[in-house]
Amino acid sequence: MPNPSKRKLAQRENLERARSAIPGSVDNVLKQNEEVQKLLSEEKKRVVDLEKRIDVYKTELHRYETCLKNAEEKLSMEIRDHNCTKLALKTCQEKKVASEISYEAQISELQNRCNQLLLESPARGKVLKKYEDISSPHTKNRRCERIVEEMGKFVGEDSLDAFGKDFALFLSKSSRFSFRLSMTVESVLVQIGCDPRAHYQQMNGNQTQALLKPVNIDKVLRVFEPHRDMSLMRRLMNVIGSLMSSSNNSVKSNQEILEMKENLDDLKNVLRLLHPTMSVLPKLHILSAHLIDFVVLNGTWGRTSEQGMESFHALFNQLTKQYASVHNLEHRTFLILRHLMHYNDMTDCSN
Structure with a gap:
């Protein structure tokens, strides 16, 4: 068997070493x-x-947040409230300044008014001397004038005359x-010049x-105590006065004739109220029943007016003296x- 090379031997050693190290590595793994896993579980918990x-x-x-x-x-809101408070405080300060100015003006006006009232008062703001100690007629008259001025302010200038009369009656x-x-x-x-005179048999x-x-009617009626017929008496006297002013020989206009008719109607109404049982006198009948027709026909009251009738009185008195030697009353009246008929014929211009 051939000898392995060093390289292969090294590989074998490494392989054996690796085989022997694998179980430990697996355990380590x-x-x-x-x-x-434990760390992962802990990390998951974390x-x-x-x-x-x-x-x-x-x-x-x-x-x-x-x-x-x-x-x-x-x-x-606090900033807004602060701004509002600041604005309100500024407004109040401005109002306070304006009020102070207004109060000063009012105080000045009141002072001027007080001074004026002092000057207008009867005492002029001074301590007056007792009236019984006054000896000068001018001073007395001046004090009376001041009182009259105050009375005029109290009751009004239009009512001062009536108040003076009532006040005098009260005193x-x-x-x-x-x-x-x-x-x-x-x-x-x-006072009005209507008193009886020695050379007048009557008014x-x-x-x-x-x-x-x-004005004189008011003066006369003021003498009497107030009565329910006082207004009717004033009305009657005013109507008679108006008719007397119209009783002349002037040519009457339509308006004047209308006023005369209204016055006559008013005269009849007032007489019926004041004297409901009084009989009608012939002169009153002629005045109320025939005057307007006569004036409308002739345009004037003419000789039948007040002055014309008065002139006939003088003529009648003259004729009475002229025919005084005629002892027969009927014959004297006839003459x-x-x-008068001849006189009327001469002065009548209607024909």
Whole structure:
């Protein structure tokens, strides 16, 4: 048998060595495999733990993100509230400044008003001397004028006259004052120039016309105590005064005739209310029933007016004296009427 070469011997040795080493290597591999499996199992557990921790961390992160978002929103709201508060504070400061300016203006206005009221007051803001210590008529008159001014402010200038009358009556009737107001019809007639005179047998036409002026009617009626018929009396006197003013020989317009008719209707209505049982006098019948027709026909009241009738009175008195020598009353009356008829025929221009 030939001797193997060194190379082959080496290969055989290596092969034998490898064969002897294989069982140990397999065991090592198995051990290593077990260790790897064990490590792999541990690593899996660690991975699972890590995943759980990651989930926990994610949950925590989400919670922190939510908290952060809420904190940001809260911070934003606080910033907005702070800005609003800052703006409101600025507005309040501006209002405060404006209010202070307004208050100063109001204070100044009130001070001026107080000064004005002091000047307008009867005392002018001073301590007045007692009235009984005043000796100067001018000072007394001035103080009375101040009181009248205050009364005018209290009741109004339009009502001052009526209030003055009522106030005077109140003072006259009050037991606290010694002042007494003695106003009579006679004193009012003297005041308006309608008092009886020695050379007048009765009130003449001018006095009657003055009495029937609206202002004088009020003066006369104020003398009497208030009565339910007072307004009717004023109405009656005003109507008679208006008719008396129309009683002349001027040419009447349609408007004037209409006013006369309205006055006559008002006169009849008032007389029916004031004197429902009074009989109708002939002159009142002629006035109320025939005057308007006469004026419409002739355009004027003419000689039948107040002044015309007054002139006939003078003519009648003259004729009475002229025919005084005729003792027969019927014959004297006939002569007077014939004279008047002739006079009327001469002055009548209708034919």
